Amino acid sequence: MCIFCKIVNGEIPSYKVYEDDDILAFLDISQVTKGHTIVIPKKHVTNILDTDKETYLKVVDKVYDLANKIAKNLNASGVNILHNANEVAGQSVNHLHFHIIPRYSKDDSIKISFEDSEKQDMDQVLKQIKGE
Numbered sequence: 001m002c003i004f005c006k007i008v009n010g011e012i013p014s015y016k017v018y019e020d021d022d023i024l025a026f027l028d029i030s031q032v033t034k035g036h037t038i039v040i041p042k043k044h045v046t047n048i049l050d051t052d053k054e055t056y057l058k059v060v061d062k063v064y065d066l067a068n069k070i071a072k073n074l075n076a077s078g079v080n081i082l083h084n085a086n087e088v089a090g091q092s093v094n095h096l097h098f099h100i101i102p103r104y105s106k107d108d109s110i111k112i113s114f115e116d117s118e119k120q121d122m123d124q125v126l127k128q129i130k131g132e
Helices: 003-008 053-073 122-130
Strands: 016-019 023-027 035-041 078-082 099-103
Touching: 003 023, 003 035, 016 035, 016 053, 023 053, 035 053, 053 099
Parallel strands: none
Antiparallel strands: 016 023, 023 035, 035 099, 078 099
């Protein structure tokens, strides 16, 4: 059983931010910034690539609500919403989850960087995405 399922089942304690029949949100144990929150479906699915649309939409709807509430109540200047799908993308817990990371300044402990990759044939990439 994954660590998030153990949290859902009450086997591991958590600081619950929100809970209903389908969704659980709790403070991340390693607060990257004050208020760093994890939002998960209670049912076990691996990630966005493995979930049904209904579950995904319930989770992101709650992410929307909580991101706004957290930013307002903690006086954050912004938020990062983060989801990693599969190990290659940095997923370390194989249970669908979204991080809500409040941002207070550009000097916060989180750093997200986009680097240029090799030159792509944009027409070919577009055709591949469209399945042509």
